[in-house]
Amino acid sequence: MAAVTVLAEFSTIVEYNFDDAPASVMDHYRPQNSAIAGVKSWGDELFLTVPRWREGVPATLNRLDDSGQLVPYPSWAMNLEGDCSALNYVQSMEIDPFRDEMWVIDRTVNWNSTSSAAENNCPAKVVILDLAHDGQVIDLYNFPTDVVSPTSNFLNDIVLDTDNQVAYITDAVDSKIVVFDRAHNSSWYFSDETMEADPATHMVIEGVDYGDGDSNGVTAANDGIALSPDGTRLFYMALHSEDLWSVSTSVLRDETATLEELQATRIHHGRKPPSDGMIFDCAGNLFYGGLTTSELYSWKYVNADSSLDEYSVSVVDDHRHWLDTFAIDDGGHLIATVNKLDRFLQGTMDFSASEGANFQVLRYDDFSEQSYLHGSCVSQNTPGKGTSVATEAMVVSFIALSSVLGIGSAALLVRLRREARKGEEGNGNGQDVLLEEKIGV
Numbered sequence: 001m002a003a004v005t006v007l008a009e010f011s012t013i014v015e016y017n018f019d020d021a022p023a024s025v026m027d028h029y030r031p032q033n034s035a036i037a038g039v040k041s042w043g044d045e046l047f048l049t050v051p052r053w054r055e056g057v058p059a060t061l062n063r064l065d066d067s068g069q070l071v072p073y074p075s076w077a078m079n080l081e082g083d084c085s086a087l088n089y090v091q092s093m094e095i096d097p098f099r100d101e102m103w104v105i106d107r108t109v110n111w112n113s114t115s116s117a118a119e120n121n122c123p124a125k126v127v128i129l130d131l132a133h134d135g136q137v138i139d140l141y142n143f144p145t146d147v148v149s150p151t152s153n154f155l156n157d158i159v160l161d162t163d164n165q166v167a168y169i170t171d172a173v174d175s176k177i178v179v180f181d182r183a184h185n186s187s188w189y190f191s192d193e194t195m196e197a198d199p200a201t202h203m204v205i206e207g208v209d210y211g212d213g214d215s216n217g218v219t220a221a222n223d224g225i226a227l228s229p230d231g232t233r234l235f236y237m238a239l240h241s242e243d244l245w246s247v248s249t250s251v252l253r254d255e256t257a258t259l260e261e262l263q264a265t266r267i268h269h270g271r272k273p274p275s276d277g278m279i280f281d282c283a284g285n286l287f288y289g290g291l292t293t294s295e296l297y298s299w300k301y302v303n304a305d306s307s308l309d310e311y312s313v314s315v316v317d318d319h320r321h322w323l324d325t326f327a328i329d330d331g332g333h334l335i336a337t338v339n340k341l342d343r344f345l346q347g348t349m350d351f352s353a354s355e356g357a358n359f360q361v362l363r364y365d366d367f368s369e370q371s372y373l374h375g376s377c378v379s380q381n382t383p384g385k386g387t388s389v390a391t392e393a394m395v396v397s398f399i400a401l402s403s404v405l406g407i408g409s410a411a412l413l414v415r416l417r418r419e420a421r422k423g424e425e426g427n428g429n430g431q432d433v434l435l436e437e438k439i440g441v
Helices: 023-028 259-263 341-346 389-397 401-405 409-425 435-439
Strands: 004-010 039-042 045-049 061-064 070-072 090-096 101-106 125-130 136-142 155-161 166-171 176-181 186-190 203-205 208-211 222-227 233-238 243-248 267-271 278-280 285-290 295-300 313-317 323-328 334-338 359-364
Touching (some): 004 045, 039 090, 045 090, 101 166, 166 222, 222 278, 285 334
Parallel strands (some): 090 155
Antiparallel strands (some): 039 045, 045 061, 090 101, 125 136, 166 176, 233 243, 243 267, 285 295
């Protein structure tokens, strides 16, 4: 099994830092109603989501502080429930490592809440935050109601095509892939039967038989999503299904494309245990958790014809009760959240700590490849996504500096690519800036 470091652990309840919390937050706080889900990494920072499945969740987007507690990000005000300009219900987010921007999906619908704030008066939206400037809002897009329903949606997971500034988002209730084109400030969706929950899938999780998942809180339609490192294929599957599919992103990005044209690009890659989140690294390894096996898997994707089989799938870790969401840090380490979500949703979670930690953030230290966001890295000399060959050549030539600077070569690559790309997008002189300024020495 892979070497694992526990980055954060909550034995019973999710812990917040309430040092500067408004009185109204404390008045409505319900300690056992918070469960971590989404995770993303930026430099030394870890960000975690706490979806508002229930009432009394203080903040839905958070940063993990040095004490292991959650701090609302970017502020308490931006996590104010019921404020349409704030973050109401965040399940997932993704970070553009070249622009230091976090794309946050806010479904706004509070799933099981009966509070007045859950009257669904706010449209679902994408909020883009500037991480380099304390989470300043730099873009906000409200989805039209004919693309994302304000009352029934479950915007669940997101991946980014940083070159085209396009986000692909799953809707786990309305069985959709939603496309948001930031450059053109527009959105659309596709939906077909492959994005729906499969009633034939039988769910047994850690000894609890949920049957076909009907009306028990552990079933969902289109859920996990992953973008291939070359950006050409989008992978998806329903949470309540065992079938992994992919479609062509060139057709997905075409707002005028018909459903039939998209279906013509559809590929069935085989069957696997039901899973929640999934992620590609730049070498084409797809990581996902088996909900019915409590194992972490890695599948080697080579090309569009790749299929799931015993030769291409490896078990990385086991005894992980509901692996939810994944990220890859600057060092190429895989990060995952574990949250026993079926127990939480069923109201059977043990808050006495007698069954081990309820919520964990884990780092898998044996991996060193960057995320899909950096493009294909089958060989080290392969240009990163969105980075010129000249820039990449400069990056590779300075790999030896990593040992002098005391940081890993993977982390050095991220920092150089990020800064060089900024220069290319700005005045074109990114490669002329002194290396010392680029890497902060």
